[in-house]
Amino acid sequence: MHMLKRWPASLWVFIALFIACLIAVPRFGTVQNFVNLGRMAAILALVSIGQGVVIMVRGLDFSIGSAVALFSVATVLCAPVLGVAPAFGIGAVAVLCLGMLNGVLISYLKLPAFLVTLGAMIGVHGLCSVLVGGVPIEAPVGIDMSGLAHAGWFGIPVPAWLAAVAFGGSYVLMEYTSFGREAHLIGSNPRAAELAGIPVPLRILQAYVLNAMLVAVAGAVLTSRLGSGQPNLYPELPFEAIAACAIGGIPLTGGKGSPLHAVLGVCILALFMNALVLFNFPTYLQSMLLGVLIVESVLVQHLAGRFAWRAGSAQMQTNT
Amino acid sequence: MNTQLSSASSQPWSRLPRLQQMTSLNAQALSGPMACMLMIAVMASISPGFVSANNFGNIFSQSSVLFVLAIGQMFVILIRGFDISVGAVAALASVVAVQAMPHVGESAAIMLGIMTGLLAGALNGYLIACHGLQPIVVTLGTTLVVRGAATALEEAADSMSLGGDGMLQLLGYAAFLGLPLLVWLAAIISLSAWLITRWLPFGRWLYMVGGNPEAARLVGVPVRSTETLAYALCGACAGLAGMFLLARSGTAIATEGAGMELQAIAACVIGGIALGGGRGSVWQALAGALFIQALLNGLNLLGSSPFVSEMVLGAVIVSAGILDYVVRKFKRD
Numbered sequence: 049m050h051m052l053k054r055w056p057a058s059l060w061v062f063i064a065l066f067i068a069c070l071i072a073v074p075r076f077g078t079v080q081n082f083v084n085l086g087r088m089a090a091i092l093a094l095v096s097i098g099q100g101v102v103i104m105v106r107g108l109d110f111s112i113g114s115a116v117a118l119f120s121v122a123t124v125l126c127a128p129v130l131g132v133a134p135a136f137g138i139g140a141v142a143v144l145c146l147g148m149l150n151g152v153l154i155s156y157l158k159l160p161a162f163l164v165t166l167g168a169m170i171g172v173h174g175l176c177s178v179l180v181g182g183v184p185i186e187a188p189v190g191i192d193m194s195g196l197a198h199a200g201w202f203g204i205p206v207p208a209w210l211a212a213v214a215f216g217g218s219y220v221l222m223e224y225t226s227f228g229r230e231a232h233l234i235g236s237n238p239r240a241a242e243l244a245g246i247p248v249p250l251r252i253l254q255a256y257v258l259n260a261m262l263v264a265v266a267g268a269v270l271t272s273r274l275g276s277g278q279p280n281l282y283p284e285l286p287f288e289a290i291a292a293c294a295i296g297g298i299p300l301t302g303g304k305g306s307p308l309h310a311v312l313g314v315c316i317l318a319l320f321m322n323a324l325v326l327f328n329f330p331t332y333l334q335s336m337l338l339g340v341l342i343v344e345s346v347l348v349q350h351l352a353g354r355f356a357w358r359a360g361s362a363q364m365q366t367n368t
Numbered sequence: 369m370n371t372q373l374s375s376a377s378s379q380p381w382s383r384l385p386r387l388q389q390m391t392s393l394n395a396q397a398l399s400g401p402m403a404c405m406l407m408i409a410v411m412a413s414i415s416p417g418f419v420s421a422n423n424f425g426n427i428f429s430q431s432s433v434l435f436v437l438a439i440g441q442m443f444v445i446l447i448r449g450f451d452i453s454v455g456a457v458a459a460l461a462s463v464v465a466v467q468a469m470p471h472v473g474e475s476a477a478i479m480l481g482i483m484t485g486l487l488a489g490a491l492n493g494y495l496i497a498c499h500g501l502q503p504i505v506v507t508l509g510t511t512l513v514v515r516g517a518a519t520a521l522e523e524a525a526d527s528m529s530l531g532g533d534g535m536l537q538l539l540g541y542a543a544f545l546g547l548p549l550l551v552w553l554a555a556i557i558s559l560s561a562w563l564i565t566r567w568l569p570f571g572r573w574l575y576m577v578g579g580n581p582e583a584a585r586l587v588g589v590p591v592r593s594t595e596t597l598a599y600a601l602c603g604a605c606a607g608l609a610g611m612f613l614l615a616r617s618g619t620a621i622a623t624e625g626a627g628m629e630l631q632a633i634a635a636c637v638i639g640g641i642a643l644g645g646g647r648g649s650v651w652q653a654l655a656g657a658l659f660i661q662a663l664l665n666g667l668n669l670l671g672s673s674p675f676v677s678e679m680v681l682g683a684v685i686v687s688a689g690i691l692d693y694v695v696r697k698f699k700r701d
Contacts, residue, residue, distance in 0.1 A: 108504075153686065153689070153690070157689075157690065157693045158693065159686075159689040159690065159692070159693060160643045160644070160689065162450075162643055163637055163643060163685060163686070163688070163689045164686055164689060166630065166633065166634070166637075166685060167634075167682045167683070167684075167685030167686035167689070168682060168686065169630075169682070170630060170634070170678055170681055170682040170685065171678070171679050171680075171681070171682015171683050171685075171686070172682065173678060173682075174675045174676065174677070174678025174679035174680075174681070174682060175675075175679050177673075177675035177678065178673065178675045178676060178679060181673075182673065182675055279675075287508050290504060290505070290508070291505065291508060291509075294502065294505045299502075300502040300504065300505070301502075330520075330523075331516075331519070332515075332516040332517070332519035332520040332523070333516065333520070334516075335512045335513070335515055335516035335519070336512065336513045336516030336517060336520075337516075338512050339508075339509040339510065339511065339512030339513035339514075339516065340509070340513060341509075342505060342508060342509040342512070343495060343501075343505070343506055343509035343510070343513075346501050346502070346505050346506075347495065347499060347501060350499050350500060350501060351499075
């Protein structure tokens, strides 16, 4: 019983949803569908883990949609000159620089994360559009970047492996190292963390850099899949990532949650979206149901939390 | 250290911190209008044709939608929230108004459009204030739902254009004293928003809740109602902005208004309204909106692409934050 309580509630939601999908949704339980699901969820999982780490230290990053666009534009522009692999390197460096800039402004200058990353979101989107003249730019013929996205290993697409590695690494980092413990403390009480001698600004900067690294991987996968540089590559990415964290049970006030929550949120979101597509619902209905899911899940978590708190205090009263 | 000094010293000195606080508060409140004037001066010097009565009329008429959205956003930023659903709500309001117009008449349809916005805002406010949910998650959810509803309504309809010349057409094209009627309407709305924040108890509650919700609750401010009402007002402003969009273009489009919410938040930030809540005024929101529109207009006249202005806008938002940091640091030292 004690072990059961330690599992996040979103795990049970995920299992229930998965079984419901297996029973009710046509063509859900096919291998091809699971491969598709893995492809879709992998990118969201990568960025949501990063977003979760940033949320842990009371931050937020709106700029990741523009960051993956920057990756694709920089890579496609550099590929004919430098070759494919160095071009991906340039893209990664660009995204890391953006993450560093965000992190320094937020941690050392103590600017609101909302404001900084909002500015970065708008500004970097403008920068990408200027670089390619406002229209998507295709990679020249003869340059093949699709290796990363379409390769597989043991029948599982490489992006899914990348997401799994990112999850494992970040889970160990957040749950079993001093960095993770300090990040938890910073999120739940920054003043106490400072008094305890933790280098708070440095840890916050590290969280943003970690996020940027994961976003760079996601950008590489997206660029490889599309083979083109697009300023409007994935503008809703930050909102989907924040929604995934919220659904998984990471409160946006910081200090709570783990990469496991983020990944569970992504799984629920991806499963739900996949089911809507398989049911062949019209796009507007998909959008509406997704919105309802997001609000509903945080509402349920809130109500459940209040219920548990009441039950806990009632138990304490009976005990005394 | 400072407090020790003031408590130990005689009366004239103990007044000093308060005086200091007041002057810095004024400096912060003035930063938006000053940035706006600076932008206009810069544009006037580098962009030919920027300074003309005609062009200023243009800037004002283009910014009327942003004025209304920024004022709505100001209400929720004052109580430490924000609303990213206003663009979608504006689109839904315009679609609803166009659909209802043949059935209920024009003025009732306009009211219905504004009510749609008000209801969407009230729903946001209820979830955020009464259940303590995060504004970003709730308004993101509403954005998806509202955008979906607008698309569904649009697909069900045969015509999304305003027929003939009604009141809305008149609003979009007629002018009074050289300025379009929409601008006058936006001015009236700004004035009433200013009156609300300045003279009504609700206005004072906004600042108290934003400054310190717990303290506000302890002195008897109805915190939840205030927050819900602020979101409802923001939604109503979004509905009104939808009517403005309709008047200007003559058609309702479900995908309209995308990105408007970010511009509205940016306007408040540039105007110097604190994202931490409790500080800011209508004039700052207006100055921020005017700043953005002057920037877009001036760069457009220079012949640069709209993407350059997007870059500049992003840099300006971050610089507004850095400026705030410098002011804070200067104050502390």
